[in-house]
Amino acid sequence: MNLLHRHIFASVFLTCAASVALFGFVLMIGNAMKDLLGPMLAGQLEVDTFVRLVGLLVPFVIYYALPMGMLTGILLVLGRMSSDREITAMRASGLSVAWLSAPILFLALLGVVAALFINFHFMPVARMAYKREFAEAVRQNPLSFIVERTFIRDFPGVVLYVGEKDGNELKDFWLWELDDQKRVRRFARADTGRLDYDEAGNKLVLTLEQAQAEARDDKDPENFRMVHGSAAWERATFDLPLSQLTGERSMKRKLKDLTFPQLMAEWARFQTPAPDLAKDEQDKQLMRVQITIHEKFATAFSVLSFALVAIPLGIKVSRKETSANLGLGLLLALGYYFATVMAGLLDNSPAWRPDLLIWLPNIAFQGMGLWLFYKVDRA
Known part of the structure; x- marks a missing residue:
């Protein structure tokens, strides 16, 4: 690799690394705010646990950020070089577009290898570690799920509201039980109550004092004329299972959370008639x-596909403006992911072979990239 190749490689590498970091940071902030910020502010997560969980999100966001960062980084570097007439000077010296592209394509191949390790190993391992860490944090402080003066929707099928909370003593407690369509079918209210954690059953036990309840018609709960009446109890007990939050649901492995050997084991299992x-x-x-x-x-492989499109496009657009190239890169990446999602929606129709259709965006991008290479090289 000569001096010019090293210059191009270093420029593209640094810019791509910055672009991946930018996209990864945006995705990480979105995931952290959606899943972690609320529990931390509610006291369910300690600050050090929050930081560790954010760190475990890195391989997950790199899964999406690496192809976008490669595309954007190449567009930025080649757009600047074209605008500064560096590309023109190189081509005037007899250097072809393919020769100039060699260090970038080499970097893209390195990106493909890195992406394969991330997709099939680091990302699944980090996701399961993330789920275990979060579940363990919740188990250590299960009563923190009850936050005063807040509508609590963490428990499936119910909505809770507590006016005041002093340790495990509750005041002004409201409970709504929902059906599958999120309609209220039962309602209970109590002035005082108590919340205890049953470690053996992994559940919260709610004891209400002087409770009043109202039941509605199961078929038409929104018809208030069909209310079955109200009842009053001196004491009533409800179980709020935590398994849906900290155990079974949290640790359930999705297919994306499996490493390559685990996926192959699943593939072999479904190959055998059951x-x-x-x-x-x-x-x-x-x-x-x-x-x-x-x-x-x-x-x-989309890292390579995006590079094949970005190289001739970056040379051709001759734009130095960061915002224009970032917008173009984001638009192309969104188009790729939209096509991939559409192919994945056919998972219930094996006859359409959606597993092969998912390669169509890659084929389209590579075909477009080769055509753009041909057009630029002849310009």
Whole structure:
């Protein structure tokens, strides 16, 4: 690699690294605010736990940020070089577009290898560590789920409200039980109550004093004329299971959370006929595994696809403005991910082979990139 190649490689590498960091930071902030900021402000997470959980989000956001960062970084560098007439001077010296692109394509191939390791190992491992860390933090302080003067929707099927909370003593307590359509079918209210944690059952036990309750018609709960009447109890007990939040649901592995050996084990499992599973359902499950495997491979190779488009496009647009190139990169990346999502929506139709359709955006981008290379090289 000569001096000119090293100059191009270093410029593109640094700019791509900054672009990946920028996109990753934006995605990380979004995930942290959605999943972690509320529990931390409510006292459910300590600051050090919050920081560790944010750190475990890094491989997850890099999964999406690496292809976008590569595309944007190449556009920024080549746009600046074209605007400063550096590309023109190099081509006037007899250097071809392919020769100038060699260090960038080499960097893109390194990005593909890095993306494969992230997609099939680091990201799944970090996701499971994230879930374990979050679940453990919740188990250590389960009563923190009850926040006073707040509508609490953390428990499936119910909404809670507590006017005041002093330790595990509650005042002005309201409980709404919802049906599958999120309509209120039962309602209870109490002036005072008590909240205890049942560690063996992994649940909160709510004891209400002087409670009043109202039941509505199960078929038409919004018809207030069909209210079945109200009842009053000196004491009533409700169980609020935490397994949905800290145990079974938190630690349930999605296909994206599996490493490559685990995905291959799932693929082999659904290849073998199962007597307790209908063939149509087994085919759908097998297709979902295949889609996940192909999607992770396709996402890694999208780094190369984006580079093939960005190189001739960056030379051709000759724009130095950061905002224009960032916008162009984001628009192309969104188009790619939209096409990928549309292919993934066919997971219940194995006959359409959505696992292969998921490669169409890569093929389209690479075809467009080669065509742009041809046009630029002849210009």
